[in-house]
Structure formats: C-alpha cells, structure tokens
Amino acid sequence: MPAVGRNVLRKEGGGKVNGAAKYIDDLSFPGMLHGTTIRSTIQAGRILSVRPEFDPSGFVVADARDVPGKNVIALIEDDQPCLADGRVRHVAEAILLVAHEDRDALLRARFSIDYEREPPVDDPALSPRVFKEISIEKGNLGRGFARADVVVEGEYRTAHQEQLYIECNGVIAVPENGGITLYGSLQCPYYVHKALVVLLALPPDKVRVVQTETGGGFGGKEEYPSMLAGHAAILALKANRPVKMIYDRVEDMLATTKRHPSIVRHRTGVTRDGRILAMDIDVLMDGGAYLTLSPVVLSRGVLHATGPYRCNDVRVHGRVTMTNTPPNGAFRGFGAPQTLFAAEVHMERIAETLGLDPVRLREINLFRPGDTTATGQVLGADCSAAEVLREAVARTDFDARRRALAGTRSGIGLSLFFHGSGFTGGGEVRLASRASLALTPNGARILVGSTEIGQGTRTIHAQIVADALGIPYDRVEVADADTACVPDSGPTVASRTCMVVGKILENCALEMKARLGALTPAQYLDVHGPLVVTREYEKPEELQWNDETYRGDAYGAYGWGCNVAEVERDPETYEIRPVRLTSVCEIGKAIHPILAAGQIEGGTAQGIGFALLEEVVFRDGAMANAQMTNYVVPTTLDTPPIDVVILESGYPHGPHGAKGIGEMPIDGPAPAIVNAIRHMGIDLRQIPATAERILEASCVSS
C-alpha cells in the first residue's frame, strides 16, 4: 500500500509523548560549565570601559578579543559582530560571556560598563541606512492610472511579532578532536556550521553541528542559533570544557529576532466595474540594527505585495532600513504576512469605494492559470485562487452570513492569498541542496540536513522514499541532522522541506531502485557492498529568474489559500473575539493529511495572535513586555474552532505534486479578521487589533 497520502505513524512521535525525547536542556556532559551573556543596556554608542564588580576567580570570562577567527556571524553580509567590539548598536547586544560550573554563581557575574551614547534611530522611515532596496516593474504605471476611473489609496501597518516557541534557544558546545561539536535547538545545522567555521577559524571538518530535539522554531531558530552557538563555542574553547547556554524566557524575548514591522502603502487604479488597472505599492520594513536576513525577508515581502491579483501595470518598491533595535529576522511567512495583510485590507477598501461585493471584486481580478504575476511569471495549471475562494465562500455560506450579521456587533470577512514555495528561483540554484539515501539490509536510510521541528519532516520524507523505492514505510529510517553524517540539504525554512528536499530524495530513491534492479537490498549489499546515492537540486528547465531585474519565475510553485473569519466585539471592553475561522488551502498534495492539517491549524492560530493579541512593546529600544505574562499568545480560550479544507492541484515538479505548506497558513488570518472588523463598520488599518485600537477606531468611524 502506498505511504503517501495516508496518515502513517509518525517517525518522530513516540519520545515526545512519554518524556523520553531529549531537548537541549535535558542533556549534560562531564565537566560541563554553564554560560551566560552580559549585554548592552543602551541602543547605540561606544563602550568606554568594562569593569567586573565581582571576584572573577573561578569564572571563565570572554570578550571580542577571545574570538579565534573573524568576529562576525557569517550569513549574508558579515556586518553583525558575535561580541561587541567597542561599539553597540542595540539593547541586549552581547558584550561579554561568562561561564562557571555552578549556574547560580553566574548571578554574581556583574559588570559596570560605561558608554558614550549616540542618538539612536527609532523610525525606519527616517533611517540613514538602507539595507536593501528592491523594485519590481511591469508594464507602464502611468498608462494604467490614466485609464482608471477611480484611484484608491491607503497605508497599512503591521507590528513586531515574537515566535514564542515554547522551548527557548539553547546550545551546548563541546571541545573535542581539535575542534568543536555543537549540540542545539536549531532549524539549520549548516547555517551554524558555516558561522562557526568563520568565527572560530577552524577547518570545516573540525566543526560538527548536531540538532537536538527542537521545541518549535517558526523561523526563530533559523539564524539566531548561529550567534548563540558562537558564544558557547568561544567559552568552551577558552575553558577547554563543555559549555551549556540556555536562555530563560526574558533573555530569549529581549535578545532574539522578531517579525519585521512593516508600513505598506497602496495606490490602485480601478475601473468602476472593478477591474484593477494599476498598482503602485511601497513597502517599508524595519530591519533592526544589523542586516542579517532582512534582504531576503524584503524579497519575499515584495514578491507577494500585489496579492493574488492580475494587473498589467505594476510597480512595487520595497526597502528595509536600519533601526537601533535587536535585528528582526525570520518568522513563518517571512515578509509575506506583512504585505498580504496590506493587499487584502486594501482590496476590501476598494470594494467599499466601488460599492462592490468583496467576493465579486476578488473574482474579477484573481490570478487564473496563464496569468502573469508582477515579475512576469506565467502561472501554471495548478493556480487555484478561484477554487479556494469558491470553496471558502460556499463552505461558510459567506454571502448569507454577511447579510445576516450586517449592523450587529459581529462581522465576517475574508482574505485571499498565495505563498511561494521554496527559495526564489535564484535562491534554490545558489543553495544547490543535496540529499542522500543509504541502502540498508531491509530498506533505506535517509540522510538530509533538514530538521524535524514539529512539522513531521522525518515522516513525510520517509513516505516519499518508501513509495519511490516500492518498499513499506517502516523499512525507511531517517538519520539525525548531524553535519558529520548528513549532507547540506539547505535550511529548514521557506516551505521547501517537502517540495524541494522531498523531490531530491525521491530522485535518490528512483536512482537506488534502478541500481537495485531485481536484487533485494540484502542481496545487493552482499554482492556489491554499501550503496549511498546522493543527488542535488535540479532546477526545472522552464524556471528562469533574474536577480538583477527581478523578472521571471520567482518561485517554482505557489500554494493558494482563502480564509473566512467571523468575529464579535465585546460591547463593554471592545475586545474582538474570533468565533470561527475557515482555512481553505491548496497545497498540491497532502503527503500526510493530519500533519498537513496541523501546519494549517497551527499557522492559523499564530495568525490569529498576530491579528489580535500579540504586541511587542518597545521602550527605549528594548522589549518592555519580555515575558509571557505580558506578551500574550492564543490559549485554548482565544483560539476559535479552525475548519481546515485541503485542496490538491498537483505541481509537476513536486514529489507526488506537493507544494509548500509551512508558511502559507499564517498569511490569511490577519486580513480576514480585520476585514471582518471592517464589516462591523470599524476602519482599522493596523494590527494587532487590540481593544484599545478598536475603541479608538470606533470613535473615529462612527
């Protein structure tokens, strides 16, 4: 029986439900020290002096002078130091590291640091430093606006969002074999490997990175673990002992990355009957103090900024700038939730301006197979915007509910969205990801750098390999993500683990099957000895992308989604309570339907938090509510019933037609909820839609 498409027993399940699974804080090594970080308390300035205010005997202390190699976190541009070298650019920037075998003794490790302060940059619009600027142009904007009957303009804002994985960031660095072995809670072992090689000036084979069971990531363990790994490794090499560093919740929230805040402006030319003729979109994102992943976040943001709508004359201009806060970084959706929020709330305002039904306006303009995107990509037969919209509207009885709720303190709204799977066309080629499959006496063993962080990576990869080899699912094993034995399959990000890495594995399995011929695995091993098949990403021939002009096929494939949200407003407190949320997602193929639904349900809940609850309060450049008491994410009582519908319209180059799924579900809830609030007559263009904002907007609107 084929494994793909069935809810086979998860490979990574057992240990998580009986307490046996070992997360990083559950591990210990002989002679291990505990490490901590001394951080800046100002936003910007020069460090004048650092004096210990404790007796440092028995402690290991390190600063920038102890970095064996280059004092940077190697990622895109080497602009972020691992330890501050004379200057700080944000609150909570690491200055010193301290280790001791008694964790409680670290509380005594206090330093007095004098600074010469410099004025901080707080407003991304006024920043003197632009990290990255991207323009997409299609057709002739002037021509489009000239033909339009009506022009609708608007500005939309989204805020920081904290990933809030329940397991904080943590690593253990072990000096061994003339190098370092790094165990940690992380998404991308090879990102950490690359960073440590540069930081420690070690040959690549002297750095080994092993992912331990990881308690959630959502992007928050994409780039930051390289920083933490660097800190632990510097201490471990200086002490010549293993060093464990586990953040507590406050430190994790203060120091690590958040979702980029955004300000998106739309100017749209439409005809009276609802055809969009011109789109002029300006995207501004707040990058924080260092460049880190901001150019790529901006890229995904601008590539999704039009929403799933056809238009001949388009200009999208985006920039991400420096401010003196901790760097913003990867978070599920990676720029797209910000720009799709703006696009979908703006669509609702266009419908209002024209007096058109919001579903009708979307039907008129949505992408259909054969349409071209803003970058000129011709959409394939799997383009499903019309299908997801139709299904969501029918399933929720949208038109009737909308009429029934009109004029009450309840509202219903929808959002239509799409999400590119994998890195951009150019990105996957540059990654050149590899995956391997080793023959075992009764099946095969998967060797990939992709990590299991809750989404079921091991399970879906094993399903794909089992079916390609034609063997039962339980005869496929999956190796741990350990750089000493698995190849670099690229990072576990960007909704690429199933579609891209899964496809490489399928190719490995097909090659292995051909090599086996009529032999069983055991016979093959007897006759020919060990067999390991390694394959690399193969770009589908028709995909063309130009990074200079931003023209071409931005992504191999897109998933398509439609959300319908029904909400009610508390008459006294003005709080918005979500009543139900329907998410229709077209994902090519659900390799494991329960795991796929889990991605949609979980992403939707995070999207509800983004829309209504989650507010990072900054005061003097520092998160003022860096604890779970004050930063509120959805509990069981804040999360409404989530109705998930999965549609499948296969992508020819995905394994069994599968496209990406991890990120897309978080794109839709915020605009659907804000459009439902708009249905109540409240004009809100900013999230989170807290009670205070609803009260304020109600006073203005009424």
Next chain:
Amino acid sequence: MKRLLDVLREDFGLTGTKEGCGEGECGACTVLLGGEAVNSCLIPFAQVRGLAVTTIEGLTGARALQDAFVREGGAQCGICTPGMILAAVAIPAGADLQQIRRSLAGNICRCTGYEGIYRSIFAAGSPPAAD
C-alpha cells in the same frame, strides 16, 4: 528554596517535565500533585511533602491518550506535550469541548492551534481519566 521543577529535573533526572517560561504562564512544567494539575515551576519543593507527584515518566494508564497524541497530531514539536498530557489526564470524565478548553487554558501550545490536541483527547475516549 528549590522549585519542584528543579528537583524533578536536576535531582531526579526526570527531564520529561519542561520549563517554558518559569512564571506559570505556559504550563510546559505541568505535573500532577495529589492528582491535580499544577505548574511545577511555581511550587516550592517543601509544599509537596506527603503528596504524590506524577510526571510524564510515571504516568500509567494513559497509553491510549499518549498514542492518540502521536496519531491525531496532538504533538508537533513536543515541548508542551508532557504538560499537556498531564493536564488532559486531570480533566474530569465526560467533559465536553468547552470544558476541555477551560481545563487546558493554562497550557500553551504554539504549534497545533489546539485542534490536534482536542482530536487526540476525543479519540482516546473523552476524556481519558488516568487510573
């Protein structure tokens, strides 16, 4: 004084009980104290004198619920799972969805949107009640 959480994890090596926030907000450290679900990060060790403490390692009679968490998507990353299972075990038999929601309101899961957790509880026979 040590917290119950530290005694379990450090003195007994029972690392199935997790720390998520250290302030009683997330519920990852939930254990049963005299059959009641509590946050072990908020319990000074002296307070457990004379009471039975049940951690995920010592939980018996909930196999069906634990299996259901694997099969029905109740566990994704798994870090909240031991606490979530212990909180679920403490729900009175025959509870409906709204009662289950209320009972689990102190246990945060960032992965599932809770739907998979409800599915798991109902699949195991609502609710499971430990013996």
